[in-house]
Amino acid sequence: MSWDLSGLFRNHAKDIARTLRRRGLTAETAADLTQDTFVRVLACPPKETLGMHNPVAYLFRIARNLRIDHQRRERVLIRVDLSDNEFAQIADNAPNAETIVYDRQRLERTKMALAELPERTRRAFELHRLGELTIAETAATIGLSTTRTWTLLRDAYEHIDARLNGL
Template sequence: MGVGMSWDLQRLFVRHAREINRFLRRRGHSVETAADLTQDTFVRLLAAAPRGNGDNPRAYLHQVARNLSVDLYRRERLVDFVDLPAEDFQGLADFAPGPEAVTYDRQRLAIVARALSELPEQTRMAFEMHRLGERTMQEIATDLHLSVSRTWALIRRAYLHLRASLNDDLI
């Protein structure tokens, strides 16, 4: 079995979201911030294939959550050092995602998870091995007993289906 086949996004969310949320709460984040960062962790999984930890989704999710937490604390620390009167401080832009952005990201996550589940099994496996498992076309073709050109066609079809699903549902 290839690495990517075990990276079922919905299953990972169900299995690890509460754990990631508790991890972020232990790092000192509020309930709301921990919820936002947990969601961002899973959205990040869609946006970027893992580097290292390719065979350990739990470790990868924890690393992403930790990085998002550190980034947020760095941004907050920069603000702490600015000595502004309260009324001037209130006028500063808030760079945290607003409720609309969080809702939008959650909708996109649900759409992508649904679109992945709609793909034929071999197409979904090829896509996950490529996108989440960082496997080459040749490695995937060998594992699935396909030609490289057929593997490329399956992965391209998966990308097109995901893009169409996102465009259809968010327009």
């Protein structure tokens, strides 16, 4: 049995959605259940042995069953109205496992990239970035001009960035 689902959708989707709306569903829910009806038929078409010769009746029966299931679920759901602040407090700000692994890999690559730098460049980077010194303070500490120190820092950032882009 081969049904023209696209033709059935074009000709009957609005009728199914309208029927669902008349049964008390919102427009969005009716549209979702209408799509679910066609997806259900597409994913699991009726067996030829069922003798189903009226595809429209079959679609309406599926839509009806989906509506009943939806309304049963809605009856047991507990709804709570929350303000935006209360809703934001629910979110878990802890990183997920993938983020933790990715960040650890990046940190390890950064450590390896720092170890590859020449001593003076690494020292300038550590003083500026990790020691939170300004470029002028870093330059005075390592005994170089601010222009040369800035060049060392730029080289360090480019080196680290190149190593991290390989991740």
